[in-house]
Amino acid sequence: MAEPGFAGKYAKCVGTGFRAALEYRVNFFISVAGAIAPVVIQSALWVVIYGDDPASSFFGFTFQQMVAYTVIAQLVSRLVRTGFEYDVNWDIKSGSLDRYLVKPIGYFGFRLFSFIGDKIVQTIFMGVLLVLAVWVLAAALGFAVSAGAVILFVLALALAFILNFLIFWCVALVGFWLTEIGYLFEAVRIVIIAASGGILPLAVFGPRASSFLSLLPFRFTIQFPTEILAGRIPPSSVLPSFALALFWALALAALGQAVWSRGIRRFAAVGS
Amino acid sequence: MSIIEVDRLCRDFSYYEKAEGLSGSFKNLFARKTMIKKAVSEVSFAIDEGETVGFLGPNGAGKTTTLKMLSGIMHPSSGEARVMGFVPWQRRKDFRRRISIVMGQRSQLWPDLPALESFDLNRAIYEIDRKEYRSTLDELVELFGIAEQLPVQVRRLSLGERMKMEIVAALLHRPRVLFLDEPTIGLDLISQGTIRDLLKTLKGRFGTTVMLTSHYLSDIEDLCGRIILINHGVVVYDGPLSGVNEALADRKTVRLVFSEELPEARLASLSGFRSRDKNSAVFDVERAGVRAFSRRVLDELPVIDLTIEDVPLEEGIARLYRGEAPRG
Numbered sequence: 126m127a128e129p130g131f132a133g134k135y136a137k138c139v140g141t142g143f144r145a146a147l148e149y150r151v152n153f154f155i156s157v158a159g160a161i162a163p164v165v166i167q168s169a170l171w172v173v174i175y176g177d178d179p180a181s182s183f184f185g186f187t188f189q190q191m192v193a194y195t196v197i198a199q200l201v202s203r204l205v206r207t208g209f210e211y212d213v214n215w216d217i218k219s220g221s222l223d224r225y226l227v228k229p230i231g232y233f234g235f236r237l238f239s240f241i242g243d244k245i246v247q248t249i250f251m252g253v254l255l256v257l258a259v260w261v262l263a264a265a266l267g268f269a270v271s272a273g274a275v276i277l278f279v280l281a282l283a284l285a286f287i288l289n290f291l292i293f294w295c296v297a298l299v300g301f302w303l304t305e306i307g308y309l310f311e312a313v314r315i316v317i318i319a320a321s322g323g324i325l326p327l328a329v330f331g332p333r334a335s336s337f338l339s340l341l342p343f344r345f346t347i348q349f350p351t352e353i354l355a356g357r358i359p360p361s362s363v364l365p366s367f368a369l370a371l372f373w374a375l376a377l378a379a380l381g382q383a384v385w386s387r388g389i390r391r392f393a394a395v396g397s
Numbered sequence: 398m399s400i401i402e403v404d405r406l407c408r409d410f411s412y413y414e415k416a417e418g419l420s421g422s423f424k425n426l427f428a429r430k431t432m433i434k435k436a437v438s439e440v441s442f443a444i445d446e447g448e449t450v451g452f453l454g455p456n457g458a459g460k461t462t463t464l465k466m467l468s469g470i471m472h473p474s475s476g477e478a479r480v481m482g483f484v485p486w487q488r489r490k491d492f493r494r495r496i497s498i499v500m501g502q503r504s505q506l507w508p509d510l511p512a513l514e515s516f517d518l519n520r521a522i523y524e525i526d527r528k529e530y531r532s533t534l535d536e537l538v539e540l541f542g543i544a545e546q547l548p549v550q551v552r553r554l555s556l557g558e559r560m561k562m563e564i565v566a567a568l569l570h571r572p573r574v575l576f577l578d579e580p581t582i583g584l585d586l587i588s589q590g591t592i593r594d595l596l597k598t599l600k601g602r603f604g605t606t607v608m609l610t611s612h613y614l615s616d617i618e619d620l621c622g623r624i625i626l627i628n629h630g631v632v633v634y635d636g637p638l639s640g641v642n643e644a645l646a647d648r649k650t651v652r653l654v655f656s657e658e659l660p661e662a663r664l665a666s667l668s669g670f671r672s673r674d675k676n677s678a679v680f681d682v683e684r685a686g687v688r689a690f691s692r693r694v695l696d697e698l699p700v701i702d703l704t705i706e707d708v709p710l711e712e713g714i715a716r717l718y719r720g721e722a723p724r725g
Contacts, residue, residue, distance in 0.1 A: 221503060
């Protein structure tokens with residue numbers, strides 16, 4: 126759709142999300158600060174589990190790798206975290222969705238590009254934190270990151286944003302049928318974070334569960350970028366993994382579109 | 398040619414009836430009785446380009462529902478409508494670029510952004526040429542006197558200021574059709590008057606076709622040459638505002654002031670008695686009987702003042718709501 130002004134319209138949405146993120150930056154910093162507690166608790170846990178023998182390996186992770194995983198996965202999970210689902214839910218519930226329906230703009234596009242704008246700001250802050258974290262990990266535990274891994278990480282992160290957006294877009298649209306779904310969001314979020322390897326690497330769940338979870342889209346939102354950065358993904362499976370993630374993005378986009386068109390018919394039918 | 402054509406538009410809502418109390422809630426879990434409410438029932442009318450039409454009716458009459466269908470937010474249950482030749486609920490992009498709807502109860506602006514940024518977002522959304530945008534905005538800012546409030550977050554504006562911003566936002570792309578749903582609701586008298594004056598000026602300058610709902614008759618009297626009255630989802634009157642009273646011209650209101658307070662029973666014994674307050678009373682009298690009525694009360698009661706008036710507009714409209722007068 127190469128009509129004039131089309132790109133400008135959505136670029137503007139990115140700008141809006143960008144400004145909103147600057148407006149609510151404190152919110153984001155608090156969320157990052159909130160990442161410290163789980164990192165400390167989990168690291169303490171690993172200290173106990175690995176005991177006196179730091180060379181031992183659990184679930185294919187050495188102590189150093191496990192701590193590095195914990196720190197990076199926490200940062201990534203905070204970074205890809207969404208919040209727009211509450212806005213979508215509110216728009217549906219309060220009827221303010223009307224204001225988008227009467228304007229020549231797609232609601233999905235508006236939300237997606239505002240989300241991207243929002244994430245640009247956070248990624249800049251987070252990038253700094255991540256560099257610091259990697260530097261500390263390198264100094265303390267001998268954690269090493271290659272330049273190639275960084276480039277792949279950025280790509281994987283971009284895909285993680287899109288996937289997480291699409292997952293929560295689909296969840297948010299449940300609001301067309303249920304009015305109170307705030308709790309649903311949190312419940313779904315916890316399950317998804319666990320299934321994404323955001324708390325513990327998926328290997329912890331055992332080989333069968335972990336290989337099953339690896340096929341789902343969730344892994345690509347946290348564990349995949351984290352492992353890419355840590356250089357834990359064998360080069361031969363990088364491309365197939367990206368392909369699978371892309372497949373999920375397309376599948377979720379199609380699902381979202383189907384749910385949206387049913388939901389909007391219902392919205393228009395029920396009124397508000 | 399008509400810019401808005403509405404043909405037997407209907408809109409039903411289904412809802413559930415729930416018996417009182419806990420047992421009712423419990424029963425509801427298993428067997429819910431679905432009820433159907435006709436919000437809009439076979440509404441038909443046509444509006445010409447440039448017209449400003451008042452859309453009146455009591456709460457729940459179906460006004461907002463009709464406007465929502467005409468602006469494409471809601472699908473009808475049956476019936477047809479065309480706005481500028483488009484079927485509104487197909488929500489074609491070209492349609493959405495040419496209309497606007499302002500709802501007094503619901504903001505179209507982004508509360509966290511200053512109005513100016515919302516306007517700029519609208520510029521991008523409506524793909525308005527920058528130069529055109531600038532000149533329209535300058536014109537509206539001057540007209541509305543809102544230059545100082547432009548950089549203020551919308552959530553920090555007063556209701557009156559916000560309403561002006563809402564209207565400006567709705568006009569930036571110079572829509573051919575503007576739907577205004579209760580634009581003065583909740584505003585104080587002065588702000589109501591300001592919004593009204595602005596809409597009047599706009600009517601002259603922009604030539605937009607406007608459909609306006611309001612509870613305040615002064616809005617309608619000032620702005621609309623024609624009104625459509627709707628009640629229980631049905632059009633009960635469609636015609637000029639002056640016609641409302643003509644339809645009721647067979648009656649007059651007679652006000653009496655007495656030298657002393659009279660018992661209500663005595664006043665009520667006269668036909669057409671409507672109300673009393675201390676030593677005054679109001680009667681509704683048929684036009685043909687006014688002379689006889691006046692003579693009789695002057696003879697029988699201690700009248701010190703007598704005035705004969707047309708039925709007030711509010712009263713006439715209330716009667717039309719009740720379906721007392723014939724369709725216009």
